[in-house]
Amino acid sequence: MRTALIGRQTLRFESPRLTGPAPRLGRVVxxxxxxxxxxxxxxxxxxxxxxxxxxxxxxxxxxxxxxxRRPQREVNALLEADDWVAVCFNAAEVETFRTVPIDRHPSRxxxxxxxxxxxxxxxLIVEDLLAYxxxxxxxxxxxxxPRSLRGLGNVYAAEVMWANRLxxxxxxxxxxxxxxxxxxxxxxxxxxxxxxxxxxxxxSREALPLEVxxxxxxxxxxxxxxxxxxxxxxxGRLVYWCPECQTRMDRRLLDDTPPxxxxxxxxx
Ligand SMILES: [Zn+2]
Numbered sequence: 001m002r003t004a005l006i007g008r009q010t011l012r013f014e015s016p017r018l019t020g021p022a023p024r025l026g027r028v029v030x031x032x033x034x035x036x037x038x039x040x041x042x043x044x045x046x047x048x049x050x051x052x053x054x055x056x057x058x059x060x061x062x063x064x065x066x067x068x069r070r071p072q073r074e075v076n077a078l079l080e081a082d083d084w085v086a087v088c089f090n091a092a093e094v095e096t097f098r099t100v101p102i103d104r105h106p107s108r109x110x111x112x113x114x115x116x117x118x119x120x121x122x123x124l125i126v127e128d129l130l131a132y133x134x135x136x137x138x139x140x141x142x143x144x145x146p147r148s149l150r151g152l153g154n155v156y157a158a159e160v161m162w163a164n165r166l167x168x169x170x171x172x173x174x175x176x177x178x179x180x181x182x183x184x185x186x187x188x189x190x191x192x193x194x195x196x197x198x199x200x201x202x203x204s205r206e207a208l209p210l211e212v213x214x215x216x217x218x219x220x221x222x223x224x225x226x227x228x229x230x231x232x233x234x235x236g237r238l239v240y241w242c243p244e245c246q247t248r249m250d251r252r253l254l255d256d257t258p259p260x261x262x263x264x265x266x267x268x
Contacts, residue, residue: 004061004084005029007214009198009207012080020096023047026198028155029081044153046099051077057091115188116151116195125149125184135173141234142172143187152187154237155213160187161241162212168241170249212240220245
């Protein structure tokens with residue numbers, strides 16, 4: 001299931017008796033956790049689908065059009081991504097919840113606009129990023145800070161960094177106002193276009209391709225370089241980028257006293 005689903009956009013989701021919110025189409029499965037007979041799917045925006053299989057439950061993986069080995073009435077959840085269909089039958093529990101229910105915890109302080117919403121005030125996000133309290137914070141980390149903006153997620157943060165040719169080592173305090181305006185507008189455009197493309201229409205249901213996320217070792221479609229990956233020290237999530245063309249604002253090059261030699265990969 002990890003091979004079939006991780007790094008792929010969800011194009012269809014059905015769960016007849018689901019407790020909790022359904023995953024948004026176009027969101028990407030980032031992790032699958034398995035503990036005993038419990039299996040959790042975690043999307044890049046923090047939504048978790050928890051299935052407790054107990055004795056009778058099971059997940060099957062099919063190709064679209066395959067004949068299922070269990071009847072439709074036993075289906076608890078169905079998820080289609082790319083050319084795979086994962087179906088959960090007869091689970092004891094199927095529920096979803098958010099790992100970061102930040103907008104329900106006002107005590108944590110204010111939160112930024114949800115950038116996936118068409119009426120999100122992008123100007124507010126721009127001003128917030130220009131006044132970001134820690135100018136040395138990495139741009140990628142700032143894009144995931146719910147105090148500035150919500151809804152982007154780790155997958156689309158990587159895509160936005162690629163679209164802006166920004167290095168994973170770029171720091172928010174080094175960006176000019178025009179860079180920040182470009183960054184925020186690109187974030188809104190990339191996220192919304194991918195989410196919209198995943199929603200089926202009578203004519204198509206074709207996910208837009210991801211440029212870097214999940215493509216480590218593959219060729220960059222812009223420059224022909226090889227996409228790289230490292231784990232973020234800050235949040236433990238995977239950061240994908242093209243070292244050939246995502247070189248803007250690379251702090252390792254901007255530093256007055258660069259460290260000798262190339263920095264270690266775990267420097268991220
Ligand atoms: Zn490239």
